[in-house]
Amino acid sequence: RVAAVEALDGPVLVLAGAGTGKTRVLTTRIAHILCSGRAQAWQILAVTFTNRAAGELRERIAALTGDTGKDVEAGTFHALCARVLRRDGEAIGLDRRFVIYDTDDQQQLMKRILAEEDLPATGEFRPAAVLGAISRAKNEMLDEVFLAQNATTHRERVIAKLAARYRDRLHAANALDFDDLLLRAVELFAEAPQVLAK
Numbered sequence: 001r002v003a004a005v006e007a008l009d010g011p012v013l014v015l016a017g018a019g020t021g022k023t024r025v026l027t028t029r030i031a032h033i034l035c036s037g038r039a040q041a042w043q044i045l046a047v048t049f050t051n052r053a054a055g056e057l058r059e060r061i062a063a064l065t066g067d068t069g070k071d072v073e074a075g076t077f078h079a080l081c082a083r084v085l086r087r088d089g090e091a092i093g094l095d096r097r098f099v100i101y102d103t104d105d106q107q108q109l110m111k112r113i114l115a116e117e118d119l120p121a122t123g124e125f126r127p128a129a130v131l132g133a134i135s136r137a138k139n140e141m142l143d144e145v146f147l148a149q150n151a152t153t154h155r156e157r158v159i160a161k162l163a164a165r166y167r168d169r170l171h172a173a174n175a176l177d178f179d180d181l182l183l184r185a186v187e188l189f190a191e192a193p194q195v196l197a198k
Contacts, residue, residue: 004025004029005025005028005029005032006032007029008029008032008033008036008038009038012029014026023053023056023057023060024060026046026057027057027060027061027064028064030044030046030061030064030065030069030072031061031064031065031069034065034068034069034072035065040071041065041068041069041070041071041072042071042072042073044072044073045072045073045074045080046061046072046073046074046075047074047075047076047077047080048074048075048076049076049077050076051076051079053076054074054075054076054079057074058072058074061074077182078178078181078182081181081182081184081185082100082181084185084188084195085098085176085181085184085185085188086098088188088192088195088198089184089188091188091191091192091194091195092184092187092188092191092192094184094188095174097174098174098175098176099173099174099175099176100175100176100177100178100181101170101173101175101176101177101178102178105175105177106127106131106177107127107128107131109166109169109170110127110130110131110162110166111127112169113162113165113166113169114127114130114162116165117161117162117165119158119162124155125158125162130159130162131166133159133163134159134162134163134166134179135179137163138179138180138183139179141183141186143167144160144163144164144167147159147160147163148160148161148164
């Protein structure tokens with residue numbers, strides 16, 4: 001643990017099971033970096049997977065560093081991406097007042113789209129299945145145009161069409177889904193190097 005905390009330059013990989021002190025190592029390392037003057041709090045990004053873990057990170061950093069640590073950016077991947085997009089998303093044409101659609105919102109929207117397309121919301125076109133296919137494509141950074149151009153089956157062609165309708169409806173509602181938070185953040189960093197540098 002001490003070696004990981006004291007390694008101030010470059011990445012450190014800590015492999016350990018649950019309850020072995022990974023969060024303590026991480027927060028102590030951040031405190032050590034701040035106290036040594038290697039970085040300012042606003043230059044540190046601490047990313048985790050759950051809201052609970054992110055809250056614990058913030059609390060422990062503040063306990064170790066006081067007010068200094070309050071400027072450390074700590075949160076989940078999705079929360080941090082949402083924060084960046086609200087602050088700097090205008091660089092890619094994103095309105096900072098966007099809303100985030102949760103699973104229920106997505107399902108309701110897809111049900112409406114399926115009804116408009118006169119498709120049954122059952123079987124291979126049930127909302128969860130369609131949204132799952134769209135999500136997998138987004139996670140591979142594949143857009144609706146790619147899906148349409150590479151569709152080889154009837155289902156793939158329909159999914160591509162539904163994905164395009166879904167994208168358009170999200171855009172019209174000034175909304176992003178959870179996958180969009182990550183995808184649009186990557187797009188922002190690629191298209192606005194000044195934002196990435198910041």
